[in-house]
Amino acid sequence: MNRTTAAGTHPLDHLVLPTQNLDVARARLTALGFVVAPTGIHPFGTENCCVFLADGTYLEPLAVGDEQAATAAIAEGNVFVARDRIYRNRHGDEGFSAVVLGTSNADADQARYVEAGISAGNMLSFSRAFTDTAGKSDIASFKLAFASESKATDAFLFACERVNAPKVDRAALHAHANSATGIVEIVAVSDRPAEQHRLISLAVGDPAAGAQGGAFHLPNATLSVLAPGSFTTRFGLPACAPTDLRFAAVVFSVRSADITSRLLAANSVKHDIAGNDIVVQPASGQGAAFIFREIQ
Template sequence: MPARPHSPDPHSPGAYPPGACPLDHLVLPTARLDVARARLVSLGFVVAPSGIHPFGTENCCVFLEDGTYLEPLAVGNAQAAAKAVADGNVFVARDRAYRDSCGSEGFSALVLGTENADADHARYIEAGLSAGDKLSFSRAFTDAAGNSDTASFKLAFASGTGATDAFLFACERITAPKVDRGALQVRANGATGIVEVVAVSNEPSEQRRLISIATRSPATGQGSSTAFDLPNATLTLLDPVAFETRFGMPAGAPSELRFAAIVFSVRFADTVARLLAASSVEHDIRGDDIVVRPAPGQGAAFIFREIA
């Protein structure tokens, strides 16, 4: 397996040349943050202190060395979330639609880094793919030492017509918290970043335009497998048969589009295998990959791949 070059932080201005958007983070709905935290710790990740959104949701993120991160997301204040939906908050409305369709455990959104969410919103509207109004908000961020600062974001949303199982959005960091993430990026499993995100569709050809426009990346491949090359990862779109063939597990209920798996780069596969065994986490070996099936608090298949 070729070495993966170190990716620049997708939040840094000018980190990537114009073209495809970088992967920023992944949203993983969960029923309870404590369950997600326990599961992720058992997989060898370090989990950040809980973050509270001003519209009823909350998260406990896993930050990776390559600048990407996982965002387990729960509803912490149902009343505030219901008001946010009524007020047209697309982020909370899409989270509710996902939970109503797929349940409270899963993988709802792929988030792309951007330096201009306004331009992305206009681009989505022009293409007929806007999922609703932009969203600007701020929240407190706390590092492992308990230091706090404020992070501010602007989001622009894209989705296929009537789709509830998956969406994409562009995330512009207006202000970044001045805290130290170093301690949050040291993991027992040795994971250094995300190299691939895998989505499943019953009709992959129908999703190519949505994904290509959202990511600003042309599709390569055809038929059962399509790839979109982002600056710091690959987004792969498979049909259900191709997904089951590759990972040895069913793709789940039929879906127009569903995010289903995350491939992490790790330093040593045997370290991961020992850690999973010690934590009594069931896993399968498929070629160069260690495959962990979804579980409560882990809404997608996690695949660990040794990359020098």
């Protein structure tokens, strides 16, 4: 993946998908044809079961494993856990709360966010164990800088610097039965799409981003902000409740739409066709609409 410095347009790194129960999320993602990594435990009460893609991006289904530790982390100013709590209090335990951007200098991003008045709070540095499908473990370390607007409480963005990348073989984690290879687009819904341009362009590190009709072209994906009607027209899905900004859908690239549709049918996963897209509505353990698109 093309990972830039804080001075350039940041690539997509991963997506945060709150869920109530990792076992439910794991079962749902497996039914969708994804390989799901072993559970990862954060030192502040949350836990995940990630889906890693060959293009370097990943999904982070996130649950609260230790409520007491999470509450203590919030009291200590942990923005990641605090924003997760805000999201769950407003929308329940299933959803899509954050888009995460790759950076090689989270400190510089934090300085930009503070200067622009979009910082969501203190930076966060932490490490956790990472285990691959063969049981090999290493330590993953991260440094995060958070961005949000005061009105956009349904979503936030943050820059993630991978201070230490685990030295493990992820090849088996990329071998998804649905033939998914990456993320090509993230779709957000807003009642006022144009008002989100400043936040997103500053968060991704490109003041000129979003000049093309609300499509923010990152080095490895597109982040689109649509009005509710446009979202429904494009995907045939109902838009969410009124919101300044909420992430609603993920578009995956797949090698074969036929493989994807056959797998979904075999696993009794309801899906619809919208043009060249295979559309799966959100469900427990899958907090966003998943759209599969064949890209050769």
